[in-house]
Amino acid sequence: MARIKYYYDTESCRYERIRTSKWDILVNSLAFLTVATVIATGLVYGYMLYFESPEETQLRKENQELLIYYNLMSKDMESISQVLQGMQERDDDIYRVIFGVNPLADEIRTGGTGGANKYRALMEKGLSREDLILNDLQKIDVLKKQMYIQTKSYDEIVELAKNKENFLAALPAIQPVSNNELKRISSGFGYRIDPYLKTRRKHPGIDFSLEIGSPVYATGDGKVKYTKRSLSSYGKQVHIDHDFGFETKYAHLDQILVRKGQRLKRGDLIGYSGNSGKSTGPHLHYEVIVNGKKINSQTLKLPSGKILKGKERELFETKKIRLDVLKSEKIIGLN
Numbered sequence: 078m079a080r081i082k083y084y085y086d087t088e089s090c091r092y093e094r095i096r097t098s099k100w101d102i103l104v105n106s107l108a109f110l111t112v113a114t115v116i117a118t119g120l121v122y123g124y125m126l127y128f129e130s131p132e133e134t135q136l137r138k139e140n141q142e143l144l145i146y147y148n149l150m151s152k153d154m155e156s157i158s159q160v161l162q163g164m165q166e167r168d169d170d171i172y173r174v175i176f177g178v179n180p181l182a183d184e185i186r187t188g189g190t191g192g193a194n195k196y197r198a199l200m201e202k203g204l205s206r207e208d209l210i211l212n213d214l215q216k217i218d219v220l221k222k223q224m225y226i227q228t229k230s231y232d233e234i235v236e237l238a239k240n241k242e243n244f245l246a247a248l249p250a251i252q253p254v255s256n257n258e259l260k261r262i263s264s265g266f267g268y269r270i271d272p273y274l275k276t277r278r279k280h281p282g283i284d285f286s287l288e289i290g291s292p293v294y295a296t297g298d299g300k301v302k303y304t305k306r307s308l309s310s311y312g313k314q315v316h317i318d319h320d321f322g323f324e325t326k327y328a329h330l331d332q333i334l335v336r337k338g339q340r341l342k343r344g345d346l347i348g349y350s351g352n353s354g355k356s357t358g359p360h361l362h363y364e365v366i367v368n369g370k371k372i373n374s375q376t377l378k379l380p381s382g383k384i385l386k387g388k389e390r391e392l393f394e395t396k397k398i399r400l401d402v403l404k405s406e407k408i409i410g411l412n
Contacts, residue, residue, distance in 0.1 A: 249296035266373035282364035312354020
């Protein structure tokens with residue numbers, strides 16, 4: 078039973094009963110609730126400001142662990158990048174030099190891996206550390222591309238190693254005419270005064286002065302790419318593809334003894350020298366082309382034929398096996 082309260086009325090000199098209206102009850106209740114809400118909100122805010130919830134504590138610990146793993150991953154990527162750089166240097170400066178092939182161009186090794194569209198889904202999420210994630214993803218993509226290219230390069234080197242005997246046999250390593258038949262070298266490789274135009278022009282080969290009918294020999298193993306008979310320019314000529322990027326041309330012949338597609342060995346007779354085409358006298362015009370570029374055959378640097386042995390061979394085979402494993406497990410590849 079609720080307690081009844083009274084107050085003393087000085088005018089009537091009597092105790093009067095205190096009567097509370099419903100409106101007063103409502104106002105008092107609302108005031109109490111308002112004050113209670115403000116106090117509760119302050120307490121909750123203070124707690125959240127200075128204290129962590131169990132979920133926040135757990136998330137903070139997980140973030141700290143993720144940061145540790147992220148730093149370790151970044152160090153691993155840097156180590157892998159350094160190892161890969163060492164492999165690329167050995168590939169270009171040792172293995173490719175041994176087999177006489179050109180280093181891979183920088184634009185091939187450092188080619189792009191895709192534009193911004195590749196990471197659009199991630200960028201649209203609006204993550205707070207989006208730049209950090211994108212930076213690492215781009216580093217990983219670059220490493221994957223470079224490792225893929227390096228495996229392809231090692232595949233090429235392995236094939237060259239397997240075909241070393243064929244490679245050495247294919248090199249245009251001898252003179253196309255016998256010294257017994259040779260009178261002199263009438264014109265070397267490089268710029269000269271053109272005997273017809275009387276202007277300074279580049280001579281893309283070597284001219285051997287010979288009597289008409291002197292034997293001409295293939296300077297390396299290969300296949301006849303084409304033969305041509307012309308009244309102008311090089312006249313009667315033979316073009317041989319030696320594989321491995323090497324080609325040779327023999328021009329101003331008197332007779333051609335080979336046909337297109339015929340396989341040749343070094344020293345095989347391919348024709349006889351002459352004075353056909355645009356020529357001022359009997360001679361053989363001889364050209365050497367390496368990877369599409371005409372070069373001076375007298376300064377052609379042939380590989381020493383060095384074979385990898387001992388630790389150097391073991392190191393090459395170990396790195397090749399590792400890259401093959403990564404490729405087979407699809408850890409590396411082009412996206």
